[in-house]
Amino acid sequence: xxxxxxxxxxxxxxxxxxxxxxxxxxxxxxxxxxxxxxxxxxxxxxxxxxxxxxxxxxxxxxxxxxxxxxxxxxxxxxxxxxxxxxxxxxxxxxxxxx
Amino acid sequence: xxxxxxxxxxxxxxxxxxxxxxxxxxxxxxxxxxxxxxxxxxxxxxxxxxxxxxxxxxxxxxxxxxxxxxxxxxxxxxxxxxxxxxxxxxxxxxxxxxxxxxxxxxxxxxxxxxxxxxxxxxxxxxxxxxxxxxxxxxxxxxxxxxxxxxxxxxxxxxxxxxxxxxxxxxxxxxxxxxxxxxxxxxxxxxxxxxxxxxxxxxxxxxxxxxxxxxxxxxxxxxxxxxxxxxxxxxxxxxxxxxxxxxxxxxxxxxxxxxxxxxxxxxxxxxxxxxxxxxxxxxxxxxxxxxxxxxxxxxxxxxxxxxxxxxxxxxxxxxxxxxxxxxxxxxxxxxxxxxxxxxxxxxxxx
Numbered sequence: 001x002x003x004x005x006x007x008x009x010x011x012x013x014x015x016x017x018x019x020x021x022x023x024x025x026x027x028x029x030x031x032x033x034x035x036x037x038x039x040x041x042x043x044x045x046x047x048x049x050x051x052x053x054x055x056x057x058x059x060x061x062x063x064x065x066x067x068x069x070x071x072x073x074x075x076x077x078x079x080x081x082x083x084x085x086x087x088x089x090x091x092x093x094x095x096x097x098x
Numbered sequence: 099x100x101x102x103x104x105x106x107x108x109x110x111x112x113x114x115x116x117x118x119x120x121x122x123x124x125x126x127x128x129x130x131x132x133x134x135x136x137x138x139x140x141x142x143x144x145x146x147x148x149x150x151x152x153x154x155x156x157x158x159x160x161x162x163x164x165x166x167x168x169x170x171x172x173x174x175x176x177x178x179x180x181x182x183x184x185x186x187x188x189x190x191x192x193x194x195x196x197x198x199x200x201x202x203x204x205x206x207x208x209x210x211x212x213x214x215x216x217x218x219x220x221x222x223x224x225x226x227x228x229x230x231x232x233x234x235x236x237x238x239x240x241x242x243x244x245x246x247x248x249x250x251x252x253x254x255x256x257x258x259x260x261x262x263x264x265x266x267x268x269x270x271x272x273x274x275x276x277x278x279x280x281x282x283x284x285x286x287x288x289x290x291x292x293x294x295x296x297x298x299x300x301x302x303x304x305x306x307x308x309x310x311x312x313x314x315x316x317x318x319x320x321x322x323x324x325x326x327x328x329x330x331x332x333x334x335x336x337x338x339x340x341x342x343x344x345x346x347x348x349x350x351x352x353x354x355x356x357x358x359x360x361x362x363x364x365x366x367x368x369x370x371x372x373x374x375x376x377x378x379x380x381x382x383x384x385x386x387x388x389x390x391x392x393x394x395x396x397x398x399x400x401x402x403x404x405x406x407x408x409x410x411x412x413x414x415x416x417x418x419x420x421x422x423x424x425x426x427x428x429x430x431x432x433x434x435x436x437x438x439x440x441x442x443x444x445x446x447x
Contacts, residue, residue: 005188006185006188006190008181008182008185008190011174011175011178011182012174012175012177012178012181012207012208013171013174013175013178014171014174018178018181018208020185020190022190032225032226032227034205034206034207034208036206064208064224064225064226066207066208068174
């Protein structure tokens with residue numbers, strides 16, 4: 001999936017995560033995470049974001065995540081939405097991917 | 099849009115009663131109302147306004163939460179909604195000013211400190227690598243030399259006064275970096291200002307012209323340049339902008355001098371120059387103030403050019419601008435810009 005513009009999903013509310021995905025001028029996936037539970041779950045959150053992107057075959061992006069204690073399923077859903085908005089394919093979802 | 103019991107609503111400046119509440123809330127937080135925002139929203143608990151915030155360009159402005167709702171989820175909802183509006187406006191690199199006491203709250207919301215001044219004001223951005231990646235791009239233009247000069251200009255439009263300053267700084271330095279303000283709040287659009295500066299200096303070899311970007315006198319780093327503010331705020335904003343220049347931008351290009359024209363007219367610019375005089379030497383940068391180039395008993399200034407345009411006295415401009423600016427103004431494209439300048443004629447810059 002090719003990211004063509006900035007995609008954003010999620011809110012700043014408790015138990016949610018706000019995800020912004022944009023093209024990376026360099027190669028690879030870079031994740032910037034702000035989390036109220038960084039110390040306990042920072043690595044886990046990064047792992048879920050990365051896995052979700054890999055599943056969707058999204059490469060070369062910068063991800064900015066502002067987490068307010070979201071569960072893994074929420075994180076996955078927000079990353080998926082943000083990526084699809086960024087790829088401008090919100091209305092052509094390939095459910096087989098998930 | 100609603101979040102359980104709270105209602106989020108757009109606020110128009112002409113909604114008198116609600117604007118009074120907005121003003122009250124801002125005042126409660128020691129803030130003044132900026133009437134020229136592009137968007138303003140409020141969060142209501144029943145009928146009562148409990149939070150407000152607005153947007154101008156790439157900045158969030160006039161943010162205030164009722165004392166009774168501070169430290170809770172109201173700020174999260176407010177900022178989340180403002181970021182959402184910005185996203186739909188296609189603005190994703192966002193800045194805000196706040197007081198040091200509120201810094202932590204915004205850090206939780208994904209904002210990072212760009213620079214802080216005097217324990218009084220903090221500039222924050224929603225990117226951890228915002229300033230760093232700007233500097234990384236800038237450093238590619240570094241040129242070695244002993245004396246490296248710099249000039250920051252708006253060029254609204256480019257005059258013989260600018261030309262005089264650039265010529266002199268070019269002569270006195272091994273290399274000269276020119277930064278053109280990129281905020282599109284001036285009567286001449288950024289693209290045109292840039293073009294006229296490039297055309298008017300293309301015979302000078304030891305210069306590079308940069309877009310000022312978000313970190314040099316932009317509506318983020320120095321909003322007072324574009325709106326009228328009380329003078330203590332102007333001083334703070336100026337200090338913030340000059341510190342960013344001295345601490346980050348200048349070292350990145352090896353700049354050790356900054357040139358300005360003396361300011362006989364505008365109080366905000368004068369205050370800014372005074373701030374530079376105080377702060378730049380702390381970073382090993384010499385401020386060189388050059389008397390303005392005279393013309394027919396007065397001084398050349400871009401505002402004089404705009405004034406003449408406003409009065410349809412294009413002929414009078416000839417002595418104030420280089421041939422490149424003049425021939426642009428009498429061109430077909432220039433005509434369109436002239437219309438815009440006339441519409442702006444009440445504004446200062």
